[in-house]
Amino acid sequence: MCSMNMxxxxxxSRMGKSAGFIKTIPVKASTQIYSKLFLGVMLSNLVxxxxxxxxxxxxxxxxxxxxxxxxxxxxxxxxxNNIGFYFDLRKPVLNWDNENYAVKNNLNxxxxxxxxxxxxxxxxxxxxxxxxxxxxGYIAYAISLVLSxxxxxxxxxxxxxxxxxxxxxx
Numbered sequence: 193m194c195s196m197n198m199x200x201x202x203x204x205s206r207m208g209k210s211a212g213f214i215k216t217i218p219v220k221a222s223t224q225i226y227s228k229l230f231l232g233v234m235l236s237n238l239v240x241x242x243x244x245x246x247x248x249x250x251x252x253x254x255x256x257x258x259x260x261x262x263x264x265x266x267x268x269x270x271x272x273n274n275i276g277f278y279f280d281l282r283k284p285v286l287n288w289d290n291e292n293y294a295v296k297n298n299l300n301x302x303x304x305x306x307x308x309x310x311x312x313x314x315x316x317x318x319x320x321x322x323x324x325x326x327x328x329g330y331i332a333y334a335i336s337l338v339l340s341x342x343x344x345x346x347x348x349x350x351x352x353x354x355x356x357x358x359x360x361x362x
Contacts, residue, residue, distance in 0.1 A: 200232035201276025201304035202295045204284040204362065211286050211362045214355075221355035222348075225277065232273040233266075240265035264333060267340040272311060274347040276304025284362060314339075 204211055214224055241262060248258045279300040285293075295301065315336050322328030351358065 197232055197235055198276070198295050198298075198301040198304075199235060200229050200273035201280050201301040202285075202298050203228040203232070203277055204280045205286065205288075205298050205300065206291060206295065207284075208286055208288060208291075211284060215359045215362060221353070221358045222351040224355075225281075225351050225358070229270070229273050229277055232276070233269050236269035236273065237266055240269065260333060264337050264340070267337055267344065268311065268315075271340045271343045271347075272304070272308045274344060275307045275311075276301065278347065278350075279303045281358065282361060286362070311340075 207214070217224075244253075244258050244262050244265070247253050248255060253261065280298070283300060285298045285300070288297075315332070318332040318335055319329065322332045325331060
């Protein structure tokens with residue numbers, strides 16, 4: 193839930209008409225993409241860390257589970273931000289008069305948000321499936337972590353493509 197910000201899902205669109213500049217600078221496309229993902233991921237991780245500290249302070253979860261949960265949250269935040277960025281990279285909204293239009297009237301942010309809900313639903317289903325199994329929460333955790341890491345690796349491999357391929361819609 194903490195990764196549902198619109199920072200990464202509108203990163204290219206917020207550049208507007210100057211977005212073509214990223215095709216010409218002598219920096220690898222993957223480096224440019226990771227620099228755009230960084231802010232969204234860090235904001236999401238800070239929100240997640242806040243909630244984990246709050247839950248640990250109230251005794252809802254112990255320290256070990258807090259660390260495990262933070263690792264999962266970091267991986268899921270990266271995945272959700274990758275998903276949002278991918279939609280914006282595929283079809284950026286570059287013609288706007290006001291930056292609010294690039295963020296609020298951009299369907300890319302909606303698609304990223306909806307896929308975030310799908311990721312949450314998958315995790316909830318995993319938890320429901322494994323709730324009756326001893327240590328089922330840890331099994332659901334492991335499956336969620338492995339799936340999110342695989343998703344992040346697939347995005348990483350996609351970002352290794354040349355800038356001409358990645359930024360062709362800009």
